[in-house]
Amino acid sequence: MRSLSDDQFVEWSHGIRRSDRSTFAELFEATYDGLFGFARSIVRDPQAAHDVLQDAYMKLWQIRESVDPNRSLKALLYQMVRNYSLNHERQRRTRSSESIDDSLTEPTASGDIEGEVDTIALSRRIHTWIASMPERRREAFVLSRFEGLSHDEIARVMNLTPRTVNNHIVLALQDLRSRQQAFEAESVRS
């Protein structure tokens, strides 16, 4: 979703208001991967993330006639995915009575298979770091860094002020920075 222009979203808004299926197909194809990444930052289980997306797109089709081209369709999509994801996590936690902390610990990257490509190891490590951030900090960071949403858009999606969004992102970066430093120090020692 990162390279999609606002105009593109306005055009799509008009298309889906007309119930044009090929527009909807185009929107789905262009936005799915980005929304999946965002959903996965809240919902750990990839299958559940796909389910969340399915629900969100279905809902969008149901409410297509009330989509306002003057308001950001992009923010609306992220907002819906966020709500469905948070709901899912809430239900899962009650069902498995798992603590929040448990649900955030990613598998450790220390036991990598010999010969595993370095970049895969690196991205796994960064996933782990991001996964262990507090929920809102992680959301704001993922939307900014990976989805390319502006601070204003993130503020709308998360129902925060742009200033708070900035604080979250700064904290996330400092967090990552200190983990990176700790990791580098450790690799030098061993």
Added chain:
Amino acid sequence: MRPESSNSPLPTPLDKWFREQPEAERRALEDTWMLAGHGRIELTEADRRRKAAVWTSIQRHMDEVDREDMPRPRLRLVQSHAFRWASAAAVIVLCFGIAYFFRPMTVMAPRGEFAQVQLPDGSLVQLNSESSIRYRAHFLNTRGVRLEGEAYFEVTDSDKRFVVETFNANTVVLGTQFNIRARPHEADAATSVVVAVGKVHLRSKVGDDQGVILTAGQQSHLTSRTHRPTAPESVALARRLAWRTGGLAFSDQPFAVIFDEIERRYDVEIETSEDILAQAFSYYVHEPKSAESVIADLVAAEGLRYRETSQGFEIFRP
């Protein structure tokens, strides 16, 4: 990434904040911002298949809601639309072709199915429902595979170590047959290993614990709480391996675990209440006829009731 409007890769308000920081600090944080780019979550092959399935479901849903509010003009499927999808599919196939040579392989048994894989070294892997295995198209010094879910391994003899990596454990073997169950999203998630023939070494990926050696007929569990495998215990192999021939076996396990397994095996959804989920039950069936026959057995034994729903079953107290 956002459109490149300035030299800085940072979004504007963040960039403003950075400019107020000391030079060295700013550079370090910018560096971290760039590095973090590697943390983006990309779709795996399995995700792409799932995405296609999601689109199919959505289309079916669109048909349904359109039928409901009728007066709306019927929608036509334009020719160019089909063409666009065909060419998109062609591009995806081509990308897979290229990726096939360079990337690790993933084999997945979706819900409701089993799968069998022959690894590059001739070893055989049988996958239970909703389980996946990842490995490289060619093994180097170590025969390494990564498993999520449950699988039975028949490993060929070789002087190269064979290592199964699961979310919290490494299981190291030479040539042998064994079963691993590692479903990280379960409550009390553990890597559980049962050996049928030969010997394996199970140890945590973290900590100093030396792990345990398991021989034929023995089982051990490793949870992320302790990072230490349980002492080897003898188990009834036929039961633990019942899934391989389509059977189901549970000994004193909560319905939460049992229903999850049935949902995976038959690709159904089971709805029920919290108190039923917590109840423990033992059950063994060699060749279940259908999801419904299994459910009927369970509810009869426990004095519960069930009814069919659109996607599966609802189980409740009478």
